[in-house]
Amino acid sequence: MTTPARDAYARGADVAVGLVTSEQVATAWDEPSVLDGMSVGELAAHLARSVLQVEWYLDGPLDDQASPVTAEGYYAGLSGTSDLASSLNTGVRARSAETAAQGVAALVAQLTAARERLRHRIEQEPTDRRMTVRHQGHTLLLDDYLRTRCVELAVHTEDLALSLGSDVRTPAPTLAVAVEVLVGAARRRHGDDEVLHALARRERDGTDALRVL
Template structure:
């Protein structure tokens, strides 16, 4: 079984794009989603950005000589993840609303086209290909960034599916990468002892170490 980040990401993208373009999402576009403060359309846009942003950042400016950030550190260093009004979560909602504002048809057309282009492009990008994430300023290897997108695909495919009563979920391989990254982020943020307690001795835990996002 192929487990490269690029192939696992592609599998997750195929499922997510199908869900974003589904009639169930179209019918509920303006309804509240499973995430507080976001409509179904805005959540669909947020999920779609896991495809759109890869192309944007591949074609965008690269910060020269920037230290490389891993997928684990990308999430492990986040702050304000549990606070709805944090700068992080406010920014997510604002960017999602901006993307959704173009309308359902425009979003579906854009994400399908980007997915098709990435299908052809990703296999030909070199192993040392870097990109800089515009809104955070981090520079990652492409494959590490795709591991972060597997997290987004796994988490938000389920969020969107639950919002419209669908049983669609990300592929098992995409979810496995997401779990690997998030457990690594928990270790990065809280240390191995706290993660050990969260997994085996909750009565000794001093924090909710496994809650990363």
């Protein structure tokens, strides 16, 4: 079954996989990226996890007692996003370094195989399919989890492209989902008044309401 979330994810994943598996990444693997504290290889591994984790969590244990959170709720509940030393960001860097440690050839092989399996698998999953994100402890519907991955694909495809001097960009449907999720998270976190100020009256935006990540 194809849904708008699944289609947007597929488009973004294909572009991300093409970038991660490019010769540019292999050549610049140990060079610093545009993100503090992450090499190009670690950033590529972090981007790759937006494909790898979908399969891992589909195959992983489900907390069937948990009420699913939405993609917007997933991001609204994050804390420490702008603090490099926060547990959130240190965890991201640690997981990225762990994935990158296998080296570029192994990552490329793992990522390419996972994307091909997911290409068919995702379309076969029912609309009520749920999955539990182990390191966050959240349970989401598959489509909502894919919407969170659209955010990660959009943000980090750009990060990696800028690190490489590449003109690769996220597809429009993926980008639209990412913006929708992040604005929705901002509304949940700060309320519509503050989001309105951030969009239309910046002089009254005292909370930096549109900054989610």
